[in-house]
Amino acid sequence: MTSPSSASSSTDVDGPFLQVEDLTVTFPTQDGPVQAVKGLSYSVELGKTLGIVGESGSGKSVSSMAVMGLHDARSSEITGSIRVGGTEVVGLAENRMRKLRGNSMAMIFQDALAALHPFYRVGEQLAEGYSQHHPKASKRDARRKAIEMLDRVGIPQPDRRVDDFPHQFSGGMRQRAMIALGLINDPSLLIADEPTTALDVTVQAQILDLLQDLQREFNSAVIIITHDLGVIAEMADDVLVMYAGRCVEFGTTKEILTRPEMPYSWGLLSSIPEVGASTDARLIPIPGNPPSLLSPPTGCAFHPRCAHRDKVPGDLCVTEMPSLTSASNRAGHLKRCHLPNPEEIYRTEVLPEIAPDLAEETR
Structure with a gap:
């Protein structure tokens, strides 16, 4: 098993940055076990984008939350293998998982208003995310980094908006702030879960352009989870179609959209x-x-x-x-x-x- 320190130099890993093999996620319930994901395997290389599509309940978000280590071990059972930058994360201790989460990999959640804490200013939340992985950084350095990221994702007047609360941002600006939070530590893997939900088409296009620009800048491996095949056509290199927790089709975006089987x-x-x-x-x-x-x-x-x-x-x-x-x-x-x-x-x-x-x- 690779140590967290070696995983942080993830760009030196040979082969795909993310490798998922035979992943199964089960939730025990009073009515019986719910297998939300069954035998799922895929990989994503740096600089590439994988689109995961399917109806609600098909296992898209559950599988990605397993990659991030966000399932409670007391109420879920996870088997198979998930390797992030060469580190096996299934069964990894929580303290080691926290070093990977936000640093080597990050997730953009679909509801930015719910994901951002309403009682803390946007800049404070970004600065905290940076400080968690840079303990030697001063508060001034962390705030400067927060302003820099808000500027990078296109927030106007970032030195002023850094002190706003989430409810003072528009929907598109909150989503940009979520992207800034995800990228503040330059992760090599970015998972975007329905990043354009509830946004109008103009803002959707801006968010997608932003994600593509940032991917080119950081050379990140990106997973985009969506119901929108238009988003897939614009962003993804490969597409994984899920149904009832399983992969039912996989191929290049062109193959899936023009010659599905x-x-x-x-x-x-x-x-x-x-x-x-x-x-x-x-x-x-x-x-x-x-x-x-x-x-x-x-x-x-x-x-x-x-x-x-x-x-x-x-x-x-x-x-x-x-x-x-x-x-x-x-x-x-x-x-x-x-x-x-x-x-x-x-x-x-x-x-x-x-x-x-x-x-x-x-x-």
Whole structure:
């Protein structure tokens, strides 16, 4: 196990900065165990962005909170491996975890107003985050660093706004302050959980541009968790699609958005409006609701909602969990599905329904 001191020089680690292998997160309850994440594996390299998408309850935030070590060990069970900068964090003592959290890795939460303490000034919270990992820094140095970070994330008049309380900031400014708090110690891994939720489209674009600029500046590995495939298209290099706690498809952003092979991914794409579509065009929602993780369906968890399960021979969808295998023999593109010819089904049946103009072009 790597020591915290060696983990802090994380840019010297060979291979991906974050490596998650066979991660399972279970919450014991009176009604039985809830497996919120099951056998999840992925990695993120420095300078790259991984987008994690899926409906609410699919395990996106739970898996990322496990990476940050934010689950209470008394009410959760975590198995598998999570290596951050070469350090195994599953089972790591809390005092050592605190040295990694905020220093080697940081998280931007989706509700900035709830994440920032309402009783303390924004600058005080940033300065405290800096002082925790720089004990020799004076209060003046910490305040100067807070002002510098507020300026870097585009807060106007940072030397004055540093003394404001969170409620005195607009929604977009609070989100910028959260980004400043996450980046104040130059972490190598940044997890952004729905960073543009409840912001208008203009501010959303500014926040995404800011994250991309800061990633280039710090060469950070970034995970962005979102429901918005438009955000994924703009920011992510790779996409991990989650359903019922598992990865159901993984690939490059281009592959996932143009040649998806899992019916759940098709459903996500069909439920967003097509650019240039008629104002009378209807969105196609995914039927039904996400499964209960207390008693998930047998076989493929998506089969009760899947419109294509009748194309699979026998009862495989109901009786057997599909493995995560290569999609149409394309290296790096993985899908968890029993469909024998998903690429053909998507091209001839799904694409004409969700994007008729694009389907016509590809014929």
